Amino acid sequence: MTPRCRGGKVWIIRASTSIVLWTCMVQLVALGHVWGPRVLKSLPACFTAANSGSRSPPPLAGGGGLDLATSKNKAKLVVLPPRRVYKSNGYLMVSCNGGLNQMRAAICDMVTIARFLNVTLVVPELDKASFWADLSEFEDIFDVDHFITSLRGEVRIVKKLPLKLKAKAEDGAVFNMPPVSWSNMSYYLHQILPLIRKHKVLHLNKTDARLANNGLPLELQKLRCHVNYNSLLFTSKIDALGQKILKILQQNGPFVALHLRYEMDMLAFSGCTLGCTDEEAEELTRLRHAYPWWKEKVIISEMKRRDGLCPLTPEETALVLKAFDFDRNIQIYIAAGEIYGGERRMAALYSAYPNIVRKETLLSPMDLKPFQNHSSQMAALDYIVSLASDVFIPTYDGNMAKVMEGHRRFLGFRQTILLDRIRLVELIDQYNNGLLCWEEFSLAVKIAHADRIGGPAPRLAIPDKPKDEEYFYANPQECLQQRFDGKLSSF
DSSP: OHHHHHHHHHHHHHHHHHHHHHHHHHHHHHHHHHHHHHTTTOOGGGGGSSSTTTTSSOOOSOOOOEEEEESSOOEEEEEOOOOOOOOOEEEOOBBBSHHHHHHHHHHHHHHHHHHHHOOOOEEOBBOOSSOOOOOOOHHHHHHHHHHHHHHTOOOEEEESSHHHHHHHHHHTSSEEEEETTTTTTHHIIIIIIHHHHHHEEEEEEOOOOOOOOSSHHHHHHHHHHHHHIOOOOOEEEEEEHHHHHHHHTTTOOOEEEEEEEOOOOHHHHHOTTTTOHHHHHHHHHHHHHHHOOOOOOOOOOHHHHHHHHHOOHHHHHHHHHHHHHHHHHEEEEOOSSTTTTTHHHHHHHHHHHHOOOHHHHHSSSHHGGGGGHHHHHHHHHHHHHHHHHEEEOOOSSSSSHHHHHHHHHHTTTOOOOOOHHHHHHHHHHHHHTSEEEHHHHHHHHHTTTTTTTSOOOOOOOOOTTTTTTTGGOOOOOOEEEETTSSEEOOO
């Protein structure tokens, strides 16, 4: 046989082999969609996410599809749950109100309600009208595609209404209402679902604390956790900058995240003016009266403080940190916005702990430029850093404090010091008035917080007083299972 003939035969063999291999690969991919859950569970650990604190979520149970995401140096394999097939009862639109963490909890609640009612959820609208005036959309803060796909095994989520219903919504013809606060599923089944069926689309224009803390079926409580810890991932832009802050902090050793809730809106809302000048107190009063949804207008600051309803001042916070015996040279990251009173109010804290940093001191102005005037995006950076901190300390039990407390419990009961402000105010006043020496004050502070470090504990329920009981997202006990070795096992 001539060389030319031999070459032609080799080419035919190679071509035939390639066709066979390609056909086999196509068949394997097709089978992967059917066998995905069984096959992928046996993959090596290097193909799964490390933990729910990372941006990449852990594989979802009962997968049914593959999502391949590639970067410069690695491929990420995510198992998607099979789509839940159900007849939708209509569309649910929601407008979240409040800051980032209040909206975060509300989104979890709305997904859970949509799942229970078998409706289609439109991607939630974020608050743009409150004190912070942040115009960010959902997709500016959260990974909207991951949000939709990670929940497709539970509920159908769409980015927009169908054209016909969209036109109706734009004309203001959609039925609007605020749901009753702290409602159970019976309310949504008997009061809300009939409205959705009647109007085809329903708009809930308030979402804060609209679902009960307790008394819900276990699978729905776990769904609230799944949305919070697996489905609500920050955008890659926010995550990358948050990781940059973490890298800077962690290369210098352990650090404390201090949620120093001493910002203008908090003081105006609460009416707490200890240490403020007369001019500052008047400014805060004017601001409180300017916002009609802040219902309490006439406030006696001293009474609020005595009842533990005021955030600790920076000066009080410095005393408490010293009482806990935190090393003077520890890094303290201020997870907060602009502190009211500026350098004057921060002087005592800086004097006690010179290694105080914040995102504005760790990053360049160019790094933060895309986030300026977007308070929720800035708060997302603080969320990432606080979640990974060695110790988290909130000076007020607002939404950030509560949601972070619960997330850190979920990740293995990471240390969170939950300040007893009623007791602390009493002790601080006794120390400042000379009734306690430093050693007595420090010991009393430590004793008061011996069991307030975010460890395992049953969630406090108070029947008929949901505002006074422990918040679900602060202690999602249904999603935590303590092993005998003290380690955490998540659902």
